[in-house]
Amino acid sequence: MxxxxxxxxxxxxxxxxxxxxxxxxxxxxxxxxxxxxxxxxxxxxxxxxxxxxxxxxxxxxxxxxxxxxxxxxxxxxxxxxxxxxxGRINMAELVGPTLTELSRETKETVDLAVFRDDHMVFVDQVVGSHRLRTVSAVGEVFPMTDTANGKAALALMEDDVLVSIAARELKTGPNSNDEPSKPLSEFLKEIEDIRQTGIGWDLCEHTEGISAVGFAFKDPMGQIYAVSVPVPSHRFGKLKDRLAELLLGAKNSIVRLI
Known part of the structure; x- marks a missing residue:
């Protein structure tokens, strides 16, 4: 036996x-x-x-x-x-409960975006409960270098891809005539900070009066997604630290799911 x-x-x-x-x-x-x-x-x-x-x-x-x-x-x-x-994952369906919980805790709108080509595309959203809130349409396209979700997504990329996208976008920024709207070296330092903390920030950069915080993650196929919370800037300062804490918790939950 x-x-x-x-x-x-x-x-x-x-x-x-x-x-x-x-x-x-x-x-x-x-x-x-x-x-x-x-x-x-x-x-x-x-x-x-x-x-x-x-x-x-x-x-x-x-x-x-x-x-x-x-x-x-x-x-x-x-x-x-x-x-x-x-085996492809319906990411919006998978992370939906996490986004809903994050919106409930913050009372703010929570967005899910995916990286495509050289920009971020919103694919899902949970609208916040505040009377004054920020809402963007699903399917709307956003740039990489002045948005919280875009910066967080760039932080997950290889340096050569990151530099290629950032240099091209910064050069065509609204504040320049063939001159970068922000020095590339300065922007890359910001990306390094995001790589350390896991959190990206948009402090009235993309839209005046609106700030945002976000994080990014990869699915098992390597596709980059990002979750962000846009907030009217007049109340963003008081919420900033709490939002970062809640987003890191949401990020850990999503990473465990996938």
Missing amino acids: NAVISDKKTQNSQGIQVISRAAEILRILKLDNSGLSLGQIAERVQLPRSTVQRIVNALISERLVMASSAEGGLRLGSEIQSLAAA
Whole structure:
């Protein structure tokens, strides 16, 4: 009996190891979509070529891997795209309860935006209960460098992408004639602060009389979203610290969800 149990444990362990190795091969192929040879894959995952060959053959049979060229290069297969599409998260639905709770606690409007191309697009909103409140239409497009959600989203990007977007947008700012509306070096320091604190600020920068605070996060596919709370500036100063505290709590809740 003990021998049978031991054999089952060994088989389970070997099965888990194969899955782990297959997952690592898929990750390697994700990083180089031009195609890799068996030798290149084996070198990067540090496994014998024969082991990689067996795993890759199984992945090919399941359409998770495919040949990328006549020379035998390998890349992710069509089934990966199907799985990714099936696994896409309806972010507005997922984080809706968190946004609602945040709006209830602050009595302010809470916005959810997604990064697309070089701007932020509002995709959901919970309207605050104050009589004087800020409301933007779902689908409205916002810039990156003078909004709380845009800055928070930029803070999650690689430096080269960040600089490309920020430099272009700052150069075409409303206060300049081919001169940056704000020095890029100054803006990058602000982004570094956001990377440290997790919170972005808009202090009457985008719209006069309205300030905002926000944070950003990535979904499992790497898409960047941001949550922001816009507030009429006359009451923003008193709420600033409390809003930052509540938003960090909301951020932690969303990160746990996804």
